[in-house]
Amino acid sequence: MDFYPVAIEKLIEEFAKLPSIGSKTAQRLTLHILNLPEDEVREFADALVKARGTVKYCGICGNYTEKDPCAICGNPNRDHNVICVVEQPKDIMAIERVRDFNGVYHVLHGSISPMAGRGPEDIKIKELVRRMSGEIQEVIVATNATIEGEATAMYISRVLKPLDVKVTRIASGMPVGSDLEYADEVTLAKSFEGRKEIK
Template identity: 55%
Template sequence: MRVFPAALERLTEQFAKLPGIGGKTAQRLAFYLLSQPQEEAEEFADALLEARKSVHLCPVCQNLTDRDICPICEDEERDHGLVCVVAEPKDVVAMERAREYHGVYHVLHGVISPLNQVGPDDLRIRELLERVGKGGVREVIMATNPDTEGEATAMYLSRLLRPLEVRVTRLAYGIPVGSQLEYADEVTLLRALEGRRDI
């Protein structure tokens, strides 16, 4: 016997698909949305649909943008010879929070993870190699998380980049193995940038 209306259960199921959202939290979110005025629920739905329609990948760095080219890649004051490779768009936010990095980025959209069936072809590696191959890049900083998958991805990319005669470095995190870039504070990120080492 169904306790709640089918539409409410469907909404709960959709929230439960989000990362980090369990069944109870999904149910709480669904009830919250239903308790809001119609206009607010419509604004929420419109914001979701608008984001899906207008946000796409920057053709240069693969970060999320709603422009032809993202603001970081467009910024002529940034050092375009310095490319920081991160796993996810949220890692760009973490690096920018430190306010000490003035280069540009390349977003892989994941890391190599055989257990999760993610291989090199599933990432934005080809775009990175093409970008570096065009010239003008003097250093590529590997800023994937200091865990098994992040390290494996950094080592794999360094081997691919070596023939392109570009310096490849790795952030010296100063944070425990298994930690994530997005949770590192500004001081830790600054030290990681300053202490980066060749790989």
């Protein structure tokens, strides 16, 4: 990209480092920002710096927060006897949008993946075990429906079973509105495993 000044090339490079941002999208974002009024660009930059400086992980669940504990862990109206285990903080955001779950969370910050060199000690499983007390009635494992997510779910189940805690897995299968022809083998297999009687 020799036709751009160095500052623009650098900004394009930085945007391209973000997940799901290719070089064309990075270029569009850069050119959009260059066309904004200077005060809006400063606001954007300040928001980035402030978020990076003030947002941390909750000391209990590992979710994003500005104060410890996070708003979910600190809420007395939540059911603290049920913990939903997720891979990343973004998964909490997805579950909270549905508004059906009233328990608390535990973020693993990853999944077990021998191919990527990530074992159980590389994610927050020990911290999950430390949270187990006589008050915890159920742990819902809501890891992704991938090979890594399934391996992580099985490992968590094996670790928690001796602690006399009910361990469940979220259902998986065909999403609403999807066509069978586009489903992969694992999704179809899970759909058959989790089938229910029609009443």
